[in-house]
Amino acid sequence: MPIDPRELSKMAGDPWLKNIPPSCPNCGYILVGAQSSICAECGQQFQHRNVEKFATDLQMEIRRFRDMNEMVDWSLKLVIAGGVILALGVLRSSNTPSLGEVARSVAIVIGFVAMALGLNVLRVNRLPYWAREHLPENPKLILGQITGVLGLALIAAGVLIP
Ligand SMILES: [Zn+2]
Numbered sequence: 001m002p003i004d005p006r007e008l009s010k011m012a013g014d015p016w017l018k019n020i021p022p023s024c025p026n027c028g029y030i031l032v033g034a035q036s037s038i039c040a041e042c043g044q045q046f047q048h049r050n051v052e053k054f055a056t057d058l059q060m061e062i063r064r065f066r067d068m069n070e071m072v073d074w075s076l077k078l079v080i081a082g083g084v085i086l087a088l089g090v091l092r093s094s095n096t097p098s099l100g101e102v103a104r105s106v107a108i109v110i111g112f113v114a115m116a117l118g119l120n121v122l123r124v125n126r127l128p129y130w131a132r133e134h135l136p137e138n139p140k141l142i143l144g145q146i147t148g149v150l151g152l153a154l155i156a157a158g159v160l161i162p
Pocket of ligand 1: 025028029039041042043044
């Protein structure tokens, strides 16, 4: 019998595959147990069909953030590695100038990647506030911004250090 790997991770309790409860398409209020077709929170009338589609769409949207924190962690590792490479290159450049130039270029490239990976987590801000509560993990927003800035600093250091 073929097994869908997504079903497997669902059985293992992958929080990213958890279904989003039926919510009001207007305000996100959870409609489980609603007695009428009017949202108790915002008063908007809703249709069952729309609520179902809304929950499915939101679930897809939420899943797109699955790697957000992993990217921030990678960004942190990269800025550290980039900083070490640049420092070593600059320190050794009095003996071997070519090594300094290579280290500088590598650090600049790493800086760009680290910046992109770190700031990527800010995409979460596009989600309405209530929708963020459905994210299985808290986005590492502050760390992402710090590593993003450090990535930029790495680029600047690579360009500016004489
Ligand atoms: Zn509502």
